[in-house]
Amino acid sequence: MKEFHITRNDSGQRLNKFLEKAVPRLPGGQMHKYLRLKRIKVNGKRADAAYRLAEGDILQLYLNDEYFDPPSGEQAFRRIARPRLRIVYEDGHILLADKAPGMVVHEDENGDDDTLIAHIQAYLWQCGAWKPEDAASFAPALCNRIDRNTGGIxxxxxxxxxxxxLNDRIKAREVEKRYLCAVHGCPQPPAGLIENFLRRDEARKQVTLHKTRVPGAKTARTRYRTLATAGRLSLVECELLTGRTHQIRAHMASIGCPLLGDGKYGVNELDRPYGEKGQALYAYSLTFRFTEPAGALQYLNDKTFTVPSVPFVEKYFPSFSIAQLSIF
Structure with a gap:
């Protein structure tokens, strides 16, 4: 028999949803069978799958041991001795990390589990802010993601x-994200709005842009402004008004100003003199804009967080300072 003591992080969810996360090897059919047979109880009594767990509940599972074997790779954070983490902001509810270009946020199709979330979990575990054994169905999780070769918050x-x-607020477009990018050439006009339709090609892992809506395409809108020029490069700030895959990369290429180092949408001949291996794109700023009360996170409303520096800005635009930027 195994017991779970329901904590605040596990409370408020249906019993079946908790079991799906806490005991992922237990098939759904078996779960419902064991609920009927009282081999799964809450506070010593029979419970329905729809029962809402409350803090302090005790869940008893009279199940075979094989259902509790952890899935392979689940404990990647335990293998990290020294987390590589640059923290922009942290409090009791959230952590804002400045992801380095080249790091993946989640385990990818190649099985790379040296991920940002693993390093965040390792850090929180080692400093005592998160105890995995105290929350069977919850682990610190990312609310947004960025590409491997893109850096930022x-x-x-x-x-x-x-x-x-946060999942609800991001879906409602109440978290503003701004990016800096180094592009070839000078955008014309220097500031503007790019709006069209973007379709993702899953096989090629690339997107195409269309002036009119085509099957599978979604509206893509990017606001941009040119901040500085240096030689044949320009520093551009972009605000995502929609959050589509590769949106900034495809949009800047569409106006004749591909990102420096972008092997997918860029121009190799233009990139070659610089020797960059990944796109010069950085999610440098994040602002919370809640239109409705956000409960425990209301204190974040109207707060803006920025990274202290961006490598390609320091390298190619040394006279420019992120601190001098104002929201547009």
């Missing part, structure tokens, strides 16, 4: 409540 939720709120 990624939001991690440290509590289940924060994760639920």
């Amino acid at each position: 990624v939001i991690a939720a440290k509590t289940a409540e924060a994760l639920r709120i």
